[in-house]
Every structure is written in C-alpha cells, then in structure tokens.
Amino acid sequence: MKNAKKITGVLMIMFLLISGFIAAQDRAINPNQLPKNVKNFLAFHFKGIPVASAIEDREIYGIDEYKVYLSNGMKMEFDSSGNWKEVDGKHQKLPYGFIPVSIKNYSTRNFPNTYIIKVEKKRWSYKAELSNGLELEFDRNGNFKKIDD
Template sequence: MKNVKKITGVLMFIFMLIGGVMSAQDKVISPNQLPKTAKNFLASHFKGIAVSSAVEDREIYGVDEYKVHLNNGMKMEFDSSGNWKEVDGKHQKLPYGFIPTAIRNYSTKNFPNTYIMKIEKKRWSYKAELSNGLELEFDRNGNFKRIDD
C-alpha cells in the first residue's frame, strides 16, 4: 500500500511538471497581434522598418512578454501590455525619441562621439550601452548612477 502511494505521488508530480512545461512556451505571432502599445511604439520610432518576427512568450498565467525582431537586425522586448522593456540595436544607433531626455542628454554631453545602441528599462532603473562598450546605469528618473563594469 505504501508503494502504491509513492508511485501515485511520483506520477502526479511528473504530470504536473509536464503540464507546466507544456503550457509555458513561445508562440510565433503576426505583428498585427502585438498589443496596440507595441504597434504604436514600432510605428513611431521604427517607421519603415519591417518586423521579421514576433514571438509571444507565454507562461502558465498568460502572456509574459513579446519579442520582436526587425529586418535591420534590431530586436526588442515588450511586457504583456506592450510597453518596451529592452531595445537592442545590435551595434546600430537607436532612435532617441523613446529614450528618456535625461539619459539622452547625459550620454551625448559626457560621451559626445558615441551613441546608445542598447537600452533596458527595469523596474527601478535603466541601463544604456554605448557604442564604445560602456554600460551606464540610471535611476528611474534618468539620473546617472554609475558606469557598470
């Protein structure tokens, strides 16, 4: 009887594990299926650059994020509502229209011969990677904090 309970418990654990893995997966979607906020962001800041792929990253509880690749090689990540989380120019200069003004001003003033080629927005901060390889950290208001090694 003890062995039956152990086997039943192990089988239940395996089925739960398989179910969790199967429900958390990526799904290729049409760019038209992106949230309106993400579509507006792309239209405003990357006008004329076609989307080569869009992926919906699903977790057990629903959509976690969207990953978008553009034909020019740039990629970006959006949260479940379509707000940008990360934009990677893949060594190309990013359009500055969506980057907070304080971050733009600091980087152009202090590093005049460089450009921002990647930016990541976290809950309480921003991280910007410059074309010279430096990574700058800013607080959520865009105030410079430090150079990240």
C-alpha cells in the same frame, strides 16, 4: 511494496504534469497579433523596418511578455501590457525618441563620439549600453548613477 511503487508512479506523473503547466511556452505569433501599443511603438520609432518574427511568452497565469525581432537584427522585449522593457540594437544606433531625455542628454554630452546601442528599463532603474562598450546606469527618473565597463 506494490503500493509504494504505485504511489511513486502517481507522484511522478503528477510532477510531470505540474511542471509542464508551469513551464513557459513561447509561441510564434503574427505581428498583427501584437498589442496595439507595441505596433504603435514599432510604427513610430522603427518606421519602415519590417518585423521578422514575434514571440508571445505565455505563463500559466497568462502572457508574460512579447519579443519582437526586426529584419535588421534588432530585438525588443515588451511586458504583457505592451510597454517596452528592453531594446537591443545589436550594435546599431537606437532612435532616441523613446529613451528618457535625461539619459539621451547625459550620454551625448559626456560621450559625444558614441551612441546608445541597447537600453533596458527595469522597475527602479535604466541601463544604457554605448557603442564604446560602456554601460551607464540611471535611476528611474533618468538621473545618472554609475558606469559599468
């Protein structure tokens, strides 16, 4: 009976230690610590908008992603190499310079009185949210697939 309790106690401690190592650890960083391509992306597409905060999301195997919050409320996510994954304008118009031209052209041609407020790049597709609430889905080449409302 005592050995069973000891074994259970040891297993519980091991479980807690392992789960602590596996859990994601977000850490606030200085914007100067962001990867060079993130800093270049921000300087080029969001010039003059200060970074309010930057978060480094660490996993056991290294950095998973970076989250950047601008002073105007916009939020961005970048992969561990500093490539953009998602840009959320929080209902503000996004600059179109980093959005694939075919997505920009499709949205402005078919929805002339709207603008893109959020864009997400996935492995095989893109998603763009318009100011009227519609979500447009595109394949990885920027070809229109469907509308979600």
